[in-house]
Amino acid sequence: MCGIIARIGENGAVDELMTGLRNLEYRGYDSAGIAVANEHGIEVRKREGETDALHALLSESPIDGPIGIGHTRWSTHGRPSDANAHPHTDDDGRVAVVHNGIIRNHDRLRNELVARGHEFESETDTEVVPHLVAASLDEGLDPEDAFRAAIERLEGSYAIAMIAEGYDAVYAARSGSPLVIGLDDDATYLASDVPAFLEFTEQVVYLEDDDVVVITDDGYRVTDLDGAALDRSSEVVDWAAGDAQKGAYNHFMRKEIDEQPVALRQAIEGRIDDDDRVDLSVFPNGELAEIDDVVFVACGTSYHAAMYGSRLLRRRGIRSTVARANEFAYDPLPVDEGTLIVAVTQSGETADTLASLRAAVGTDARTLAVTNVVGSTAAREADETLFIRAGPEIGVAATKTFSSQVAALALLAERIADEQEAVPLPVADGGLDRSQLLADLRRLPDAIESVVASDDALRLAERYRDADSYFFIGRGVGYPVALEGALKFKEITYDHAEGFAAGQLKHGPLALVTSNTVVIATFTGRNDEQTIHNVQEAKSRGAPVIGIGPESSTAAREAVDEYLSVPDVVPELAGVLANAHLQLLAYHAAELRDRAIDKPRNLAKSVTVE
Known part of the structure; x- marks a missing residue:
């Protein structure tokens, strides 16, 4: 839910941190804050409300430094307030932390830390993290080892970034919440999502669950929880900086409604050949011939797209059902080797949908993620991935991604039907005119325009x-x-x-x-x-x-x-x-x-x- 941004490099960090927070405000806007490390130690500014409130505070009480972290909050533990806003620090202000996720054992950790003399200022689950780090610093550990020691105590989901007084580094880890690194010549960034730093760089490194990263002026180093080095290579995202900006529009939602013709063209392009065969390179020929039924799992708008896709499959004579991901994970449907579980998720990070995807692990079912985000958790954890190619969507109310999801699922339905040589109902009985569907699918971008x-x-x-x-x-x-x-x-x-x-x-x-x-x-x-x-x-x-x-x-x-x-x-x-x-x-x-x-x-x- 919440948005994290971090930056280390030449010159001051505050302006770029604020840009990142504005770009991430769609992830949460109950409060916002930043912390920078400078010659004075760590300085924090945070304020309830949207990022404009934080900007006003910084105008009244400016801070600066080359290293910093920022956060825009969507409340889970504790009401929106200045005190509950991130970043959070320890008693002495030696470390500052921002966090996305839920720390499920925070009550137990808080009680333990209070008993040891630590004083808490917020109602949040996050505040236990800087205090855990401080406790390890008091025992003589350096910030990296203290950060690791804190992470090992946490139960739940998290993406966490931390800075420490006197150290030119950002320390971060993820488990169940996304983090991505951005690489530029003059600075290195860390964020919950690519749009945070897209106007600064298109070179990204996607982190995976249980990754721990240390970012310095020299670049980044990724290890596992035990400290063993991991190879997380960089890639270039194909989104332009303007894709994540409103331009002349008053709202992202209206911009993204208008972008549907382009998004649909991208979803369809290159996936229907001259012989009217659907070509989805994610599946080798013949791989879908043995699928007996398709089970969709999704939430929200993606659930409605999945319902739509399920009906298209049934029109082609293929058994299909739809389950709400927030139910399937705890009350799964029977599946076997003939089942294809399709997780539909715009971000690829939807917690309920990932839980459903993981519920399929250990079964004989195959899994497919239908998502918009390359490098997302769903894309990495599913057996196969079908990208909808809609480009970044910033408005909370999904628009162009729904259209692109339906188009991608229509193509999937045709591909499965082709391989199984499925026989649909006659058109006169409510069946499907396949050749007309593919022709209309090609002209769908112009029609929606x-x-x-x-x-x-x-x-x-x-x-x-x-x-x-x-x-x-x-x-x-x-x-x-x-x-x-x-x-x-x-x-x-x-x-x-x-x-x-x-x-x-x-x-x-x-x-x-x-x-x-x-x-x-x-x-x-x-x-x-x-x-x-x-x-x-x-x-x-x-x-x-x-x-x-x-x-x-x-x-x-x-x-x-x-x-x-x-x-x-x-x-x-x-x-x-x-x-x-x-x-x-x-x-x-x-x-x-x-x-x-x-x-x-x-x-x-x-x-x-x-």
Whole structure:
């Protein structure tokens, strides 16, 4: 959840630390702080609130030094406050620490340290770390060995960075939370995510669980928990610095909605050959022929993309189920050697999804990560990885990654079907027209560009801004789109929004429908007549209905009060286009309410704690 940045090199560190914190604010914005090492020792500045509050504090009380660490917090232990903000220090201010994760045995460690005379100033789990280090320093250990001794005492998940008085180094370790090194000629960086330092360098080193790193002016040294040297080579990320900046946009979310045509092109490019065969180089030919069923595990928006992908597989005659990752890890489905477990996670660091992935270890099932981040934990731990190629996504509300995930899963479904020579239902019986699907998949970027450019949702956001509730309904692939539309709406507007399978409306939710409940119905071109019946049930209770569906669907258009059209594509892909309208509807509704669109309350982008 939280964001870590560290920097060591020539000149002052504060400006670059602040840039890193601003770039990481999507990971947490309850409080922020930095600590630098200089001739005076270690100086700390931290403040409750967003990074602007910290910037104001630094203007009033400046500090400087060539070595520093910074942190932007998403609260887990202790309310947002100046005292609970990171960095945390020991009693004498000899070391300063920033931390992402949860230290599960912090109560026991705190009690032990208090009994030894240590005084604590915060409610956080993190503060035990500098005190543990200080206790080892008192026993004569140097900072690196003291840091290792502290790490060995911790239970839970963590990414930790530390500086020590009188030492020109940053000490760090990770277990269950991401850390990546950035290499430049004049400085070396450490962060929770690449966008933190992307405008300074594109040369990165991804750290793995149980890595301990020491960063100095001379570079970096990585060892395991026992001190044995590890080889962690560098690579160049293919993201440009501008990809992680808003540019002329007011919000990252709107920028990333508009980037969907490019993201989809990148997701599809080079993966469909001239003979209409799907080429996913991650799988050698024939490797998927023996897969009997596919089990998706995911959370949030990725869960909705997984639901969408599961329906595409079932259309191709392949058994598929979807499980919420935060349940699968503790209540797993039966799997065997014919099972492919697909972990869908934008960041590749989602704690619940990683737990589900690890639950498959020791079984005969194969695992596949569908993720956006090269070098992520999911990419390293799964047997295979399918990258969605969406580029960096900064807005907390996922947009372009959902579209790219669905496109990647559509390609996966076709690849599995090809290898198994699966026989879909006849088109007349609701089956799949494969050649048309691939043709429409190729033109999906242009189709979604036309939806985004039209932006007809603004007028409807204004018209229905005073509604009490917003119900999203859909059938088939329209159902996960309804869930995703409701999720986007509630997380950035803070208004009540729910998603339902269209047929579920009359099994309870209809009792909540009034003339001040807006119903948003997704039509895909398949089974629309049943969805129209559900729309009529809502309208008969006085609810205004917005329809989103194919341009040519006269029946759907006539059944609703307002209609947002999408280009005609096969039903399997119509949901991706409808979802762009729903993203814009949520965006404009939030803007009209003056919400913090990129940083909605209580939420963070990367959920790295369970």
